Amino acid sequence: MSQAQQYSVGILTISDTASADSTKDLSGPTLKTVFKQASKEKITFNVIKSAIISDDFEQIQNIVKTWSDNENLDIVVTTGGTGFGVKDITPEAIEPLLQKKSPGIAYAMITTSLQKTPFAALSRLVSGVRGKTIIITVPGSPKGAKENLEAVINVLPHAVDLAKGGTGENVHAQLNAQKTNNSKDESGHQCVHNTKHEHHHKHEHDTTRSFLSDPLSGPVTQRQRKSPYPMITVDEALNIIANNAEILGSITVPVNENLVGMVLAEDVYAKEPVPGYRASIVDGYAVVASDGPGIYPVVGVSIANVQSEAMQLKPGQITRITTGGPIPNGATAVVMVEDTSLVSSSADGLQEESVKIHVQARNNEWIREIGSDTSVGTVIVRKGELVTAVGGEIGVLSSVGVREVRVYKRPVIGILSTGNEVVNHNEPELKYGQIRDSNRPTLLAIGKITGFEVKDFGIVSDNVQELENVLKLALSQVDVLVTTGGVSMGEFDLLKPTLERSLEATIHFGRLKMKPGKPTTFATIISDEYKKLIFSLPGNPVSATVTSYLFVLPALRKIAGYDNWNLPIVQAELSNNISLDPRPEYHRATISYDYTKGKFLAVSTGNQISSRLLSMCSCNALLKLPGKTDQLKELVKGTMVDAILIGQLN
Numbered sequence: 001m002s003q004a005q006q007y008s009v010g011i012l013t014i015s016d017t018a019s020a021d022s023t024k025d026l027s028g029p030t031l032k033t034v035f036k037q038a039s040k041e042k043i044t045f046n047v048i049k050s051a052i053i054s055d056d057f058e059q060i061q062n063i064v065k066t067w068s069d070n071e072n073l074d075i076v077v078t079t080g081g082t083g084f085g086v087k088d089i090t091p092e093a094i095e096p097l098l099q100k101k102s103p104g105i106a107y108a109m110i111t112t113s114l115q116k117t118p119f120a121a122l123s124r125l126v127s128g129v130r131g132k133t134i135i136i137t138v139p140g141s142p143k144g145a146k147e148n149l150e151a152v153i154n155v156l157p158h159a160v161d162l163a164k165g166g167t168g169e170n171v172h173a174q175l176n177a178q179k180t181n182n183s184k185d186e187s188g189h190q191c192v193h194n195t196k197h198e199h200h201h202k203h204e205h206d207t208t209r210s211f212l213s214d215p216l217s218g219p220v221t222q223r224q225r226k227s228p229y230p231m232i233t234v235d236e237a238l239n240i241i242a243n244n245a246e247i248l249g250s251i252t253v254p255v256n257e258n259l260v261g262m263v264l265a266e267d268v269y270a271k272e273p274v275p276g277y278r279a280s281i282v283d284g285y286a287v288v289a290s291d292g293p294g295i296y297p298v299v300g301v302s303i304a305n306v307q308s309e310a311m312q313l314k315p316g317q318i319t320r321i322t323t324g325g326p327i328p329n330g331a332t333a334v335v336m337v338e339d340t341s342l343v344s345s346s347a348d349g350l351q352e353e354s355v356k357i358h359v360q361a362r363n364n365e366w367i368r369e370i371g372s373d374t375s376v377g378t379v380i381v382r383k384g385e386l387v388t389a390v391g392g393e394i395g396v397l398s399s400v401g402v403r404e405v406r407v408y409k410r411p412v413i414g415i416l417s418t419g420n421e422v423v424n425h426n427e428p429e430l431k432y433g434q435i436r437d438s439n440r441p442t443l444l445a446i447g448k449i450t451g452f453e454v455k456d457f458g459i460v461s462d463n464v465q466e467l468e469n470v471l472k473l474a475l476s477q478v479d480v481l482v483t484t485g486g487v488s489m490g491e492f493d494l495l496k497p498t499l500e501r502s503l504e505a506t507i508h509f510g511r512l513k514m515k516p517g518k519p520t521t522f523a524t525i526i527s528d529e530y531k532k533l534i535f536s537l538p539g540n541p542v543s544a545t546v547t548s549y550l551f552v553l554p555a556l557r558k559i560a561g562y563d564n565w566n567l568p569i570v571q572a573e574l575s576n577n578i579s580l581d582p583r584p585e586y587h588r589a590t591i592s593y594d595y596t597k598g599k600f601l602a603v604s605t606g607n608q609i610s611s612r613l614l615s616m617c618s619c620n621a622l623l624k625l626p627g628k629t630d631q632l633k634e635l636v637k638g639t640m641v642d643a644i645l646i647g648q649l650n
Ligand SMILES: Nc1nc2c(c(=O)[nH]1)N[C@H]1C(S)=C(S)[C@@H](COP(=O)(O)OP(=O)(O)OC[C@H]3O[C@@H](n4cnc5c(N)ncnc54)[C@H](O)[C@@H]3O)O[C@H]1N2
Pocket: 417, 418, 419, 421, 422, 435, 436, 437, 438, 439, 440, 484, 485, 486, 487, 488, 489, 490, 493, 516, 517, 518, 519, 537, 538, 539, 540, 541, 543, 610
């Protein structure tokens, strides 16, 4: 405890002027001084990274990501680009990188500045946590930067400690020992250490709301000509989705065939043994093994049926028994009927009187002991496990007297297509420019085959009001909403602004480094006290299908409580050369097991253009191909690649 706590810091100056001439950067050095002055014997801040860049979206993101993800800095402070100037984009670049937002930090900074100037109201600061790094943005003016950092610097060590999984107590002690000038803790303020706790109320983002999408009412002449959405990787996207996909709770359901497709919310144990009594494995005679071969009187019948109590057998006696029948007390083995012969029968010829046993039975031969199949207390299904029809879980649960189990609630999914040109697929005739809706039938089918309840919300035209109405209606009825179309750069691509501006949804990402599926959009909204997920998939039919497997299905599986919600991946050998796309590609292929080679072989489904839905036909795997580089333009036949299994192996 006496050792000083060390915190690594990076300072990023974001300014066109300063990046052209570093001597113009005054805020960077000012912030460094603030950190130096705040370093005392117990807590020291070490500024180990600093950089000056222009107001460039991608550069900002790259540096902040590197400093947090690769360099593992404790604190990253950016200065500049937080105002209302046309070039100011720092909050827009930083916000998508934050895995947890901390509007309180921005609030503390702005409140302090407001005491000096009303213009502080124009400050658009954002802050939060990425991994184990606390990221804060401060204004570009040296005065504002200093003032703002000083307002929060004393809470940063505590924030870092919590972000790193600590309790924060250590830092509290250090801070108290250091007797910092504004220690709130001395006045009895309690910190919340439960970092898992989430507040589910509607305006969680209000203090930091900022939009990347175009305004809804603006003319086409004013649309952004470059997507403002940072292009993130598929893995980053899956992480974001996983952080937002939460289990919905559990329900108790009876054990029957409807349990198939549900995921257990508890470990389930056998309540009764199987068999519940010592039982015969064959049809024959229960004997006392030590009697040996010989002729014995048949003193009773022990058939697989109700018996009030076990019969009693003495040495020198045998009983007839059927498969599954209860072994009489005193019997030590069963002899198969094939190893016996009838010696005498009753006068009416209906009953066996005595039988010859031809063989020497071994003790316990052909006897299933109580609980030898399933003993009491055996785990039958574990929490997080899926109940399948092949797995036999339903049968075993039935056999041991488990009549009900607790399972996770399954998410209800809504599906809709968007587009003025899109018409129902069974329309008798198409007008020029119309296309048949193939996305909705496909996604409805995927939802159904993967065991989820799907609701169809039809085709919605590219009209903000109609979109808003249907989206709201759908969101009131489902847990996860999947839309297709209208997420790219076209003037009728209205999903992003409608979600963000009309529905007040939070868009977590709007562009991915992948093919197909680049404009895939993921948003969340708090509705009916629940966090609902919205996947706005691209309209191109292949893109919609591929992204529904890659993103929607894992999310549904996570919500449904699957322990293992990722899709299975196998390695497969390419059967053709494949030229690489600049973006990492999810190439549709048919994979099958080749016994002579002892591996899976992958055959491409042909032309992979995102409109060619035929490339999905007979596809059972998505090959994960890397993006093209100067060194690697093509993967040759024979290369082993990861294949995400989306269909049956034939
Ligand atoms: N200037 C740019 N244009 C495009 C970009 C880009 O980055 N810059 N991205 C391209 C990519 S990649 C994709 S993918 C598509 C995504 O488009 P949207 O999500 O906006 O979808 P729409 O524009 O509504 O439609 C695209 C295409 O798909 C057909 N479609 C739509 N819905 C259905 C349906 N339910 N069933 C069958 N087919 C459907 C639609 O008619 C269009 O042909 O954007 C590129 N453009």
